[in-house]
Amino acid sequence: MVPLTEISSFLAATGPDLPRAAGRLHPLVVHFPIALALVAVAAEWWRGVRRIEGMSPLTMPLLWIAAVSAIAATSTGWLNAAHEHDGSTDPTLDRHRWIGTATTVALLGMAWWGRSLCAALVHPTAEAFARLGAFRWMAAVLAVAVGVTGHLGGELVYGKGYVAKALFPPAAKPTEPPTEAPAAEPAALTPSELHFIERVQPLLEAHCIECHGSRRQRGGLRMDSREALFEGEEYEWAVIPGKSADSEVFKRVILGRDDPDAMPPEGPGLSQEEIEALRTWIDEGAVWPEGAAAAGAAAPTGGAAPAESAGSASGSGSSEGVPADVRAKAESAARTLAARGVLVQPLALESAYLDVNASRAAPPLGAADAPLLADLAPLVVNLNLSQTALGDDGLAAIGAMPLLERLRLDGTAIGDGGLAALGTLPKLESVNLVGTAVTPASVAWLRAQPALRRVYVWRTGLDTPEAIAALREGGSIDPIGGDLPLAQPTTPPMPEDAPAGDAAAQ
Numbered sequence: 403m404v405p406l407t408e409i410s411s412f413l414a415a416t417g418p419d420l421p422r423a424a425g426r427l428h429p430l431v432v433h434f435p436i437a438l439a440l441v442a443v444a445a446e447w448w449r450g451v452r453r454i455e456g457m458s459p460l461t462m463p464l465l466w467i468a469a470v471s472a473i474a475a476t477s478t479g480w481l482n483a484a485h486e487h488d489g490s491t492d493p494t495l496d497r498h499r500w501i502g503t504a505t506t507v508a509l510l511g512m513a514w515w516g517r518s519l520c521a522a523l524v525h526p527t528a529e530a531f532a533r534l535g536a537f538r539w540m541a542a543v544l545a546v547a548v549g550v551t552g553h554l555g556g557e558l559v560y561g562k563g564y565v566a567k568a569l570f571p572p573a574a575k576p577t578e579p580p581t582e583a584p585a586a587e588p589a590a591l592t593p594s595e596l597h598f599i600e601r602v603q604p605l606l607e608a609h610c611i612e613c614h615g616s617r618r619q620r621g622g623l624r625m626d627s628r629e630a631l632f633e634g635e636e637y638e639w640a641v642i643p644g645k646s647a648d649s650e651v652f653k654r655v656i657l658g659r660d661d662p663d664a665m666p667p668e669g670p671g672l673s674q675e676e677i678e679a680l681r682t683w684i685d686e687g688a689v690w691p692e693g694a695a696a697a698g699a700a701a702p703t704g705g706a707a708p709a710e711s712a713g714s715a716s717g718s719g720s721s722e723g724v725p726a727d728v729r730a731k732a733e734s735a736a737r738t739l740a741a742r743g744v745l746v747q748p749l750a751l752e753s754a755y756l757d758v759n760a761s762r763a764a765p766p767l768g769a770a771d772a773p774l775l776a777d778l779a780p781l782v783v784n785l786n787l788s789q790t791a792l793g794d795d796g797l798a799a800i801g802a803m804p805l806l807e808r809l810r811l812d813g814t815a816i817g818d819g820g821l822a823a824l825g826t827l828p829k830l831e832s833v834n835l836v837g838t839a840v841t842p843a844s845v846a847w848l849r850a851q852p853a854l855r856r857v858y859v860w861r862t863g864l865d866t867p868e869a870i871a872a873l874r875e876g877g878s879i880d881p882i883g884g885d886l887p888l889a890q891p892t893t894p895p896m897p898e899d900a901p902a903g904d905a906a907a908q
């Protein structure tokens with residue numbers, strides 16, 4: 403199956419993502435083999451029980467169509483897994499795909515066997531009838547396999563044990579999810595608990611509980627209590643304490659607004675402050691104080707958080723809402739970097755958000771310095787890595803930069819891999835790639851950046867009429883520098899390079 407995923411990822415890099423689209427047909431296609439095989443089995447058993455002679459005229463046509471549609475269901479399933487669950491270690495996925503594949507092979511076998519059986523039953527002998535009996539038992543086994551495959555598929559979509567849970571709703575059981583010692587009295591909340599109650603819980607209630615609460619559990623996810631969120635095995639949790647980057651909840655809220663997997667699925671999405679609050683909460687261990695269940699109750703702090711959600715990071719000069727530890731880490735990284743000649747400035751007086759210019763560092767920053775940049779990453783709005791020695795690995799190590807608006811990579815060895823590792827930068831407006839190793843393979847990444855307007859492409863693999871046309875296609879990106887004469891200085895001027903006037907006031 404490796405070749406299949408390889409072929410599909412090759413196609414994914416070169417054109418419209420047909421394999422992914424085909425994979426997404428899987429939920430539609432699977433219903434054909436399930437229904438048809440089960441009807442065929444039922445028809446055969448009906449005859450068996452009623453002692454009607456011979457094979458049902460329905461059986462063979464149904465089996466053949468079931469077998470052919472099962473091939474379609476299996477191949478779309480493999481494609482879907484490669485695209486939507488790539489790298490998943492979920493054992494349910496593995497069981498689902500292999501039992502499903504085996505069932506498809508068995509269906510084909512049954513159809514083949516049924517064909518020769520039909521021929522034998524034209525002039526039936528006792529032996530042919532015995533074979534028909536065996537055929538019916540095999541068909542019953544097949545029906546069970548089809549059912550198991552379907553059920554495992556259901557668990558992938560709705561969560562483990564979704565049928566049992568509906569039949570026997572679990573009593574709220576006291577489990578051991580991550581929390582510090584339960585607060586004896588309400589006054590004794592730790593800062594992490596306070597952060598959760600004041601900032602995280604209100605945003606969950608405002609944006610998520612409607613679909614992931616007591617009434618509905620879309621995608622099998624429920625987030626209105628600690629017990630519900632940390633249910634089952636750790637690899638199934640949508641929040642991995644301490645690891646926002648690995649947490650499905652965080653990954654979904656930072657996706658671009660037009661990504662079909664983005665959460666919440668509609669509306670403007672979370673504000674930067676809310677995203678930061680969520681990230682801090684997860685990275686600090688996803689502490690959920692005992693008894694702080696949501697259940698649609700009014701926000702505990704009088705709804706302070708939703709009111710704050712207006713205004714973008716760079717717009718709001720204040721640093722309210724940036725957790726103290728994030729600031730402290732950034733400040734210490736800034737001091738170390740300053741000694742290397744990296745300019746780290748606040749965007750405005752009293753702002754926690756940063757303008758970082760590493761282009762004049764001596765010696766140039768390299769991959770080893772990426773962890774320092776990673777400490778700044780949550781707060782960086784402008785990042786100038788021009789002329790640094792950072793390669794793709796170094797860029798990847800910086801991690802998510804949810805607030806980044808302007809990025810300069812010109813004069814570096816960065817290529818397609820480095821850009822791809824940045825994932826979605828929800829606020830990125832401009833990126834300078836002049837003189838980098840980026841190729842047209844990056845067009846897809848560039849076009850996937852929801853806020854991107856300007857791309858400086860001069861002296862890159864993107865500086866071809868085809869690549870420029872591809873970048874222009876959506877109408878939102880303006881590729882700059884594509885038609886500059888070769889005698890031009892290395893870097894076309896960028897208006898945003900002018901130092902922020904208010905920053906100088908510091």
Ligand code: HEC
Nearest residue numbers: 609610612613620621623640650651654655663665666667
């Ligand atoms: C209008 C309904 C709706 C709202 C509001 C909503 N979701 Fe979802 N969510 C869904 C649906 C439907 C799915 C299942 C489809 C999918 O996986 O994309 C889902 C799936 C998910 C999953 C994947 C679950 C899994 O393990 O496969 C996560 C994580 C998630 N949502 C997080 C959130 C968060 C966080 C919020 C609030 C910021 C949110 N959702 C708000 C409808 C919603």
